[in-house]
Amino acid sequence: MRRVITGNQAVAYGVILSRVDVISAYPITPQTTIVEELSELIGSGRLNTRFLKVESEHSAMAALIGASTGGVRCFTATSSQGLAYMHEMLHWASGARLPIVLVNVNRALAPPWNIWSDQSDSLSQRDTGWIQLYCENNQEVLDTILQAYRIAEAVRLPVMVVLDAYVLSHTSEPVEIPTMEEADSFLPPYRPEHPLHTGQPEAFSMIATPEHFMEFRYKMQKAMEQVPAIAKTVDEEFRSRFGRGYGSIERYGEGEAEVLLITSGTVTSTSRIVIQRLMERGVSVAGIKVKRFRPFPSEEIYEEIRGAKKVAVIDRNLSAGVGGIFAQELRASLYSKEERPQVFGFVSGLGGRDITPELIEEAIRCTIEHHRPEEEILWLGLKR
Amino acid sequence: MRKTEIPVSENLGRGHLACAGCGAAVGMRLTLKALGEKTVMVFPASCWSIIPGFWPYSSLRIPVVHAGFVTGGSTASGVRAALDIRGDHEALVAVWAGDGGTFDIGIQALSGAAERNEDFIYICNDNEGYMNTGTQRSSATPLFAWTTTTPVTRPNENPKKDMMAIMADHHIPYAATATIAYPEDLLRKMEKAKRIRGTRFIHLLSPCPPGWRIPSERTIQVSRLAVRCRVFPLYEIENGISYTIQEQSRAVPVKEYLKLQGRFSHLTDQEIDRIQERVDDEWQHLLRKARC
Numbered sequence: 293m294r295r296v297i298t299g300n301q302a303v304a305y306g307v308i309l310s311r312v313d314v315i316s317a318y319p320i321t322p323q324t325t326i327v328e329e330l331s332e333l334i335g336s337g338r339l340n341t342r343f344l345k346v347e348s349e350h351s352a353m354a355a356l357i358g359a360s361t362g363g364v365r366c367f368t369a370t371s372s373q374g375l376a377y378m379h380e381m382l383h384w385a386s387g388a389r390l391p392i393v394l395v396n397v398n399r400a401l402a403p404p405w406n407i408w409s410d411q412s413d414s415l416s417q418r419d420t421g422w423i424q425l426y427c428e429n430n431q432e433v434l435d436t437i438l439q440a441y442r443i444a445e446a447v448r449l450p451v452m453v454v455l456d457a458y459v460l461s462h463t464s465e466p467v468e469i470p471t472m473e474e475a476d477s478f479l480p481p482y483r484p485e486h487p488l489h490t491g492q493p494e495a496f497s498m499i500a501t502p503e504h505f506m507e508f509r510y511k512m513q514k515a516m517e518q519v520p521a522i523a524k525t526v527d528e529e530f531r532s533r534f535g536r537g538y539g540s541i542e543r544y545g546e547g548e549a550e551v552l553l554i555t556s557g558t559v560t561s562t563s564r565i566v567i568q569r570l571m572e573r574g575v576s577v578a579g580i581k582v583k584r585f586r587p588f589p590s591e592e593i594y595e596e597i598r599g600a601k602k603v604a605v606i607d608r609n610l611s612a613g614v615g616g617i618f619a620q621e622l623r624a625s626l627y628s629k630e631e632r633p634q635v636f637g638f639v640s641g642l643g644g645r646d647i648t649p650e651l652i653e654e655a656i657r658c659t660i661e662h663h664r665p666e667e668e669i670l671w672l673g674l675k676r
Numbered sequence: 677m678r679k680t681e682i683p684v685s686e687n688l689g690r691g692h693l694a695c696a697g698c699g700a701a702v703g704m705r706l707t708l709k710a711l712g713e714k715t716v717m718v719f720p721a722s723c724w725s726i727i728p729g730f731w732p733y734s735s736l737r738i739p740v741v742h743a744g745f746v747t748g749g750s751t752a753s754g755v756r757a758a759l760d761i762r763g764d765h766e767a768l769v770a771v772w773a774g775d776g777g778t779f780d781i782g783i784q785a786l787s788g789a790a791e792r793n794e795d796f797i798y799i800c801n802d803n804e805g806y807m808n809t810g811t812q813r814s815s816a817t818p819l820f821a822w823t824t825t826t827p828v829t830r831p832n833e834n835p836k837k838d839m840m841a842i843m844a845d846h847h848i849p850y851a852a853t854a855t856i857a858y859p860e861d862l863l864r865k866m867e868k869a870k871r872i873r874g875t876r877f878i879h880l881l882s883p884c885p886p887g888w889r890i891p892s893e894r895t896i897q898v899s900r901l902a903v904r905c906r907v908f909p910l911y912e913i914e915n916g917i918s919y920t921i922q923e924q925s926r927a928v929p930v931k932e933y934l935k936l937q938g939r940f941s942h943l944t945d946q947e948i949d950r951i952q953e954r955v956d957d958e959w960q961h962l963l964r965k966a967r968c
Contacts, residue, residue: 313761316754342757347788351750354743354785358718358751361741362758384744488739488755490714490767495734497742504731 293469299460302430302467303369303395303453304329306437308339309475310393313364313482316344316355320374321407322457323397327369349374353381353392360390361496363487365441368392371457372399372413379417382450386421386512388497391444391451391482393437394422398557398608399457400643408644409457411557411609415585415617421512423451423519424585426556430465432583435536438470438479442526445482447515456608457644459558470534478533516587523584540589543596545578546571551659552597552633553579554605556618559647563606566652577656582618590625598631604659606652606672608641615639615669636665640672647673682859683709692735694727697892699882699899700801701727702856704772707799707880710866713738715768716759718752720782721745722774722801723808748773748782749789752796768870769796775816776806779837790846793874797866800839800877803884811887818907819954820947821939823887828942835954840913843877847916851877853908857899861910861922868912881908889938901933906959911966919966930955 297305303326307315315334317327333339346352349370356366370378375396385392400410414424425440427433433455440451455461470478488496500508523540531537545567555563560581567579580596582589597603607616614620619637626632636659641647651673658670687708694701700723708715717740719725725742728734743751748771756769773782778800786798805823806812813823815837826832843851850872854862862880869876883899885892902908903923907930910922930952934940943951 314754314757316757342761344753344757345792346750346753347784347791350746351753351785351788354747354750355754355757357743357747358741358754358756359758359761360754362755362762364758364761366754380744381747487762488716488741488758490716490739490764493734493737493739495728495731495736495740495742498728498731498734498740499725499742500731 293471294466295469296464297430297467298325298462298464299430299433299455300325300397300462301329302434303437304333305469306434307367308333309470309472310365310438310441310479311481312341312367314342314344314356314359314366315368316346316352316359316366317368317370318346318349318352318374320349320371322399322461323369323371323374325462326395349377350381353378353385356392357381357385357388357390360392361388361488363484365482366392369395369397371397372401375413375417376401379420382417382420382422384497385450387508389448389512389515391441391448393440393444393451393453395437395453395455397455397457397461406643407457409459409608410642410644411454414452414454415609417452418586418617421449422586423449425451425453426583426585427453427455427460428558428560428581430460430467431536432538433460434467434469435530435534435538438475439526439530441479443519443523446522447518448485449512449515454557456558474533478530519587520589538583540584541592541596542581542583543578544581546576548599549578550576550601551656552600552603553577553652553656554582554603554618554622555579556582556585557608559606559608559641562647562649563652566649566656570653570656575656575660585618585621588621588625593622593625594629597633598629600633602634602636602659604636604638604655606638606640606647606655608647610639610642634664636670637668638670638672645673680860682706682863685709687713687737689735689737691729691733692727693729694723695886695892697885697895699856699884699895700724700803702895703801703880703882706856706859706862707866708738710863711768711770711797711870714766715770716741716755718743718748718755718769718771720748720751720771720773720777722772722777723803724772724801726808745777746781747785748777748798749785749794752798753789753792753794756795771796771798773798773800774808775800775802775804776814779815779839787846790843790848790875790877793848795873795875797869797876797878800879801882802879803882803887804836805887807884807887819951820943822942823939831942840879844913844916846875848875848877849873849915850912851879852912853879853881853910855881855899855903855908855910857896857903858910858923865912887939889941890936894936898933898936901928901936904928905930905933906955907933909959909962911962919962921962921966
């Protein structure tokens, strides 16, 4: 079935098709239409799901930690301040190795108050042990939720699916919606390895001394290291069933480009147009969309950029004191490599300012014209 | 003399790590006798995060879910939801939280769960301070008490928060106070709570020998005096309105209770009088509620 739906509606369809057992959520703009849509669907009897309308995001995640420990499939959605408020529980979910899926609609963190798109919320949770998947369009949002449960339940780590505020969350696009049967054949029911049972006196998330704690973290890291291979298999299977796949990264544009542009989220869609136009004018440029941020697809990106001299990264986020977070991850991943292109780190579009085709072209031209970046942070579209 | 009728079944095994004379250890033992083995217990951070033992050993013979400090009410809501989805309506979900996890940091999650009337028993093991971290003041610490953050030069200035009234105002089906000095009463209340659906709240006073500065053999005696001097009356509240007081015998002066505890050894006669006045006022207030 093909329907014209918003990104947030695509989230709701993804949740229905994943046959989620327990939802726990607290409203925050611009996530709200997700929980409204899900409430309607549960109310109409189309969803056999328990929806806990909790009093905070902290409790939303804590309730899912309880429910996931209880052995059922869980979902929540939030944004910005809500995600920040969940922070303690994000560590708890990954430490307890619970395959919870969370949708974060990217929104800037206050102050100043701002409800528009900015990836600083999800990226500031990068060290919480969650897999992070960024989406470019509404179809990808729906498809990624189905894939997220497969990955999460295979490696027993939680997954954050991320989409841009308004540009996706409140913008309608045609989306192919799989049937329940098709979704079921791709995503089987959740079978937890260690479900909670009375009569089985096990202790979950108990205290571990220095003698044992480190091994828990080692196993978590090993689980993260399994993600690239498992995500690839899941994506290939998805492509064979539905004809759509995304990879951890996607390269587009010229084959042997001198300059590569790295983006994530909806900026990629605009970049595709810009790069196409520049190629038509003879500019040697290609783009890379990064879908998976954590674990960072270092090897996949390196394979694509090793021949290039210069790489431009556009970050719609800021780690104050450092710069754009995708650029930092890329620089760190390149340090041990032999071929290290110059990395031009652009910061743009904070707090929902539009990253226009003109700004993207400016970033590419700046990268072409300079041998190396003149500053660690190259501000794009800043009013000076 | 009447023979007690305490079940012989044990769901607290050997090897737990509680201090000598710990009220919370006796409290847990009695509680589990009443709740039985088909119980899942959620532990937000408190002494009982430590007492069961370190990984991979647990001295509890029921499944337990350790949880974040804030999250007694919320984690238990999720556990209940999962068991319901799985069709396990027989399993009982209980929370065992400290006074810090109930009166202070966990009150939002508990209030949310109580307002939704989530189906679990919430036990507040009240030892009147942050004992697991070394006796710091909580909002359950009594007036003028010594703690490590309310030294005798500046003892606790605020009276204890009335948690039972807060829970009653959520109109939950059942709330009750209990202590280990009245085990039959404690068991009866736990068993009664077990038969009710919705949010049930048990406020359990648990003397802490190191934190209260009492000898370990005085735990039961101090618990009994807390009731008899009316510092901690035993009562039940049904549906937030119907009060029943269990122990109405003639009150012992509060001084008898205070003088056994090192945390009150700095008190002046004037301060003891002020505590007595408050206890008398609160008792009258409780009687008025019970008469309504």
